[in-house]
Amino acid sequence: MLSKEAQVLEALRRTQKGVGEEIERALENGMLPQSILFSGPRGSSRLTGALDLSFHLTGEDDKRESLRSARIMYISSRNMQMEANAAISLFMRQRNARSRDFLIQTIRKGLLQYHSSIAPIYDSKKSSVKLKDDEGRGGTLFSNADALDALLIEFETADPGSDRAFSIADDIRKRTPQDFFTLGKKTPGATIDEIRGIQDWLEEGIEEKCVIIENPEDFTEGAKNSMLKMLEEPPMHSHLILLSVHPSRILPTILSRVRHFRFPELPEAVVSSFIGEVFSIYGNYPSFDSFFFEEGTDEEERSAMKEAVSIYSGALLDGRLLSLDEENRIFSGLEKISGYEYFRLAVASEIEKALKDGKGGKRVRAAWKALSEAAFRSDTYNMSMRFSLDSALREAAIGK
Numbered sequence: 001m002l003s004k005e006a007q008v009l010e011a012l013r014r015t016q017k018g019v020g021e022e023i024e025r026a027l028e029n030g031m032l033p034q035s036i037l038f039s040g041p042r043g044s045s046r047l048t049g050a051l052d053l054s055f056h057l058t059g060e061d062d063k064r065e066s067l068r069s070a071r072i073m074y075i076s077s078r079n080m081q082m083e084a085n086a087a088i089s090l091f092m093r094q095r096n097a098r099s100r101d102f103l104i105q106t107i108r109k110g111l112l113q114y115h116s117s118i119a120p121i122y123d124s125k126k127s128s129v130k131l132k133d134d135e136g137r138g139g140t141l142f143s144n145a146d147a148l149d150a151l152l153i154e155f156e157t158a159d160p161g162s163d164r165a166f167s168i169a170d171d172i173r174k175r176t177p178q179d180f181f182t183l184g185k186k187t188p189g190a191t192i193d194e195i196r197g198i199q200d201w202l203e204e205g206i207e208e209k210c211v212i213i214e215n216p217e218d219f220t221e222g223a224k225n226s227m228l229k230m231l232e233e234p235p236m237h238s239h240l241i242l243l244s245v246h247p248s249r250i251l252p253t254i255l256s257r258v259r260h261f262r263f264p265e266l267p268e269a270v271v272s273s274f275i276g277e278v279f280s281i282y283g284n285y286p287s288f289d290s291f292f293f294e295e296g297t298d299e300e301e302r303s304a305m306k307e308a309v310s311i312y313s314g315a316l317l318d319g320r321l322l323s324l325d326e327e328n329r330i331f332s333g334l335e336k337i338s339g340y341e342y343f344r345l346a347v348a349s350e351i352e353k354a355l356k357d358g359k360g361g362k363r364v365r366a367a368w369k370a371l372s373e374a375a376f377r378s379d380t381y382n383m384s385m386r387f388s389l390d391s392a393l394r395e396a397a398i399g400k
Helices: 004-008 017-028 046-057 081-094 097-111 119-123 141-157 163-174 178-182 192-202 221-232 268-279 288-296 299-318 324-337 340-357 362-381 385-398
Strands: 035-039 072-075 209-214 238-244 259-262
Touching: 017 046, 017 259, 035 046, 046 209, 046 238, 072 192, 081 097, 081 163, 081 178, 081 288, 081 324, 097 141, 097 163, 097 268, 119 141, 119 192, 141 163, 141 178, 192 209, 192 221, 268 288, 288 299, 288 340, 299 324, 299 340, 299 362, 299 385, 324 340, 324 385, 340 362, 340 385, 362 385
Parallel strands: 035 238, 035 259, 072 209, 209 238
Antiparallel strands: none
16 A cells, blocks of 8 residues: 555655655655755656645645645646637546636646735736636736636536536636746746745745746846745745756755755656656657647648748758748747647757758758757747747757
8 A cells, every 4th residue: 555655655656766755765764854945857747746746745636636725836837728728628638527627727737826915916017917718808817817717617517518618618718828837037947026025924824835947047136036035934834836947057055955856857658658658648758848749739820830840950951041031930830839849849850850860961960059059048048939940940950
């Protein structure tokens, strides 16, 4: 029989057994500190582990499936739009409890950002972000979040095959544009005011609370310093879980105050097996991003992506710049479906194939070097993906 800790981290153990067992031992021995760091590449189950653990640490294991809690705050830096599109598409097609629950959990991850600790900051803004759905209904992002929460509560008990469930899913789609997932911010991460608001909330009361903070390396210097103060003297009954793709960029003073758990990249076989087990969809998926893209786009969008990858990869290999028309067509299409991450991975795969074929020699190596260095700069300096991809073309042309 599994221990209590093993049951808590059961979802994580399905993809990251080793990390799950390491965290379980720390829990069983009472050696898990208040502040920890989960590092690893995109799609390595870091957020899954953080959510598993946060619901356990706050004493809300029974709420893990619905992801509904006032004791957990999530500062997101990831683009969840494509995952949401995939979740909605899957439900509309499968209409079963499994796809319904996946849709609920996906949207709830976005809702964990809309916390009472930062609501006053947004309410006080004279130019608070306004949201308008397909039917012209207005409102602020926080009022929209309240409406989504009510919809999800009803959705939890709705018969997945009913007309009402279909109508709720459609309403969810209309209420989750990109601004919903980013809180209307132009840059990811928390502001100084948000960190201070969270600190004040953590210091209130005696109940256990948890904050999941994603990619703190991308915060402004002011926000980093505010977070450091919170880590130096974490309030009692508080737990901080940092998630990072690039832990080497985190301030050493922050790293010295957390216990570090490393999540290795998931092999394609593990990703594909997990998707088959959960969704009964069997195929070869190199990453969860590829699965979300396939499920969250229509045939026209997939065809456009294939063409965009071909045009861009060809230009990169030829060492030429895109024409203005090609550039606008490719990048506007990527922005429409929030597809930059998938696009970059697909282009890298094409260049890698050319390397393995051994054709092109210097030209292919120049293309790979330009793409790799541009990706590194994008990740290191939080550069826009469009600018990064454009700079790769320029460098390939120079190294031709």
